[in-house]
Amino acid sequence: MIEKRLFARLVEKKKTLDDLRPLPETILKRLKSQLEVEWIYHSNAIEGSALTLRETQLIIEEGIAIGGKSLREHFEVINHQEAIKHVESLIEKKSILSSYQVRQIHNLVLSGIEDEFAGAYRETDVRIVGANHVPPEPWEIPRLMGEWSDWLQEALRKNHIIITASIAHHKLVAIHPFIDGNGRTARLIMNLILMQNGYPPTVIMRSDRQQYYSVLSQADAGNDEAVINFVARAVEKSLTLYLNAFKIKTGPATEAGVWILLREAAIGTAYSQEYLSLLARTGKLEAIKRGRNWYTTRQAVQAYRQSVLEK
Numbered sequence: 001m002i003e004k005r006l007f008a009r010l011v012e013k014k015k016t017l018d019d020l021r022p023l024p025e026t027i028l029k030r031l032k033s034q035l036e037v038e039w040i041y042h043s044n045a046i047e048g049s050a051l052t053l054r055e056t057q058l059i060i061e062e063g064i065a066i067g068g069k070s071l072r073e074h075f076e077v078i079n080h081q082e083a084i085k086h087v088e089s090l091i092e093k094k095s096i097l098s099s100y101q102v103r104q105i106h107n108l109v110l111s112g113i114e115d116e117f118a119g120a121y122r123e124t125d126v127r128i129v130g131a132n133h134v135p136p137e138p139w140e141i142p143r144l145m146g147e148w149s150d151w152l153q154e155a156l157r158k159n160h161i162i163i164t165a166s167i168a169h170h171k172l173v174a175i176h177p178f179i180d181g182n183g184r185t186a187r188l189i190m191n192l193i194l195m196q197n198g199y200p201p202t203v204i205m206r207s208d209r210q211q212y213y214s215v216l217s218q219a220d221a222g223n224d225e226a227v228i229n230f231v232a233r234a235v236e237k238s239l240t241l242y243l244n245a246f247k248i249k250t251g252p253a254t255e256a257g258v259w260i261l262l263r264e265a266a267i268g269t270a271y272s273q274e275y276l277s278l279l280a281r282t283g284k285l286e287a288i289k290r291g292r293n294w295y296t297t298r299q300a301v302q303a304y305r306q307s308v309l310e311k
Contacts, residue, residue: 001163001224001225001228001229002160002162002163002228002229002232002283003229003232003282003283003284005283005284005285005286005304005307006229006232006233006236006283006284007232009236009286010162010232010235010236010239013236013239013240013243014198014199014239016243016247017198017200017239017242017243017246018198020243020246020247023242023246024246027245027246031241031242031245032201033061035200035201035203035238035241036060036081036084036201037053037056037057037060037061038053038203039080039084039191039201039203040056040060040077040080040081040084041053041056041057041206042203042204042205042206043080043183043184043187043188043203043204044056044073044076044077044080044184045206045209046183046204046206046209046212047076047183047184049073049076050069050073051066051069051073051077055069056077059074059077059078060077060081072113075111075112075113076113076184079108079109079110079111079112079113080109080184080188082108082111083105083108083109083184083188084188086104086105086108087105087188087191087192087195088195090192090196091192091195091196094196096153097149097152097189097192097193097196098149098152099145099146099148099149101189101192102145102172102177102185102189103119103120103121104119105185105188105189105192106118106119106177106178106181106185107119109181109184109185109188110178110180110181113180114179114180117178117179117180120178121138121141121142121145121177121178122138122141122176122177122178122179123138124138124179125137125138126176126179128173128176130213131213131216131217131220132217132220133174133217133220135174135175135176136175136176141175141177144175144177145175145177148168148171148172148175151171152164152168155167155168156193161193161194161197161199162194162199162228162231162232162235163228164193165190165191165193165194165231166190166224166227166228166230166231166232167219167224167227167228168189168190168193169186169187169189169190169227169231170186170216170219170220170224170227172185172186172189173186173216174219174220187204190202190231194235199235199238199239200238200239200241200242201238202231202234202235202237202238203234203237203238204231204234205234205289207289207291207292208230208289211230211281212230214226215227215229215230229282229283232283233283236283236286236288237288237289240288254299255298256297256298256299256302257297257298257299258297258298259288259295259296259297260295260296260297260298261293261294261295262276262277262280262287262293262294262295262296265296265297265298265300265301269301269305270305271301276294276296276301277294279304280294280296281294284304285300285301285304286300286303286304287300
């Protein structure tokens with residue numbers, strides 16, 4: 001279900017990261033702090049928070065109140081940080097993930113914002129704005145969450161962990177068990193599953209919001225492949241970030257290994273920038289997204305060309 005070129009890179013990068021363990025504590029701490037800020041910022045921004053990345057960082061690291069921004073937005077940052085700490089504690093304890101932990105995490109996400117709903121299943125109907133999917137009736141939620149827990153334990157034994165994390169995330173969003181905070185909770189659960197299995201935290205970026213909603217909508221219609229590959233590409237980005245931080249460098253990167261814009265990578269090849277963009281967005285070409293721009297390497301373009309020739 002994961003695009004084969006993407007899957008091969010994921011396997012290789014995960015193995016390389018595992019071979020580097022134990023990771024240097026000083027670098028790991030700094031990198032985790034950086035990713036935590038990005039994780040919180042992007043997850044909240046997807047849900048409509050107007051805080052910038054820098055403002056989010058100031059709230060987390062300096063405890064500074066941002067003028068002109070709502071109390072709710074400040075709580076969303078602080079709560080998300082507490083929820084991440086809880087996720088890390090569950091990983092450390094090797095806790096078995098169930099609907100109970102989902103409610104615990106949601107309680108932290110909504111604490112001080114909507115206390116009456118924090119950690120409680122909804123008792124009314126809801127609609128997901130912009131989606132055709134109609135969430136189940138409230139009285140069905142306890143049963144559906146029990147089925148979700150049972151499915152998860154079976155999937156953890158049978159499926160690749162990225163597939164399981166992706167589908168678990170979508171299933172939670174589709175059940176929509178809470179009045180508010182479903183998306184943030186589902187992304188925290190996705191990362192809990194990934195991090196329990198040695199993957200770094202994975203960030204779904206605000207700039208990918210429309211594509212994110214699109215793949216969730218496709219999964220609502222029965223196409224899990226779209227959301228799985230979307231998450232898999234985000235996982236690859238985090239693996240690349242970790243490897244760049246921890247791999248010992250004995251000299252400058254070769255020209256072929258330097259990250260460049262797609263328009264530069266297209267020069268001298270049979271591929272247009274638009275075609276490379278399509279390959280990047282579908283995971284067929286190793287690429288990373290910085291802001292709204294895709295970057296790849298000449299080495300990655302050559303690897304894609306070679307894979308085509310070998311078909």
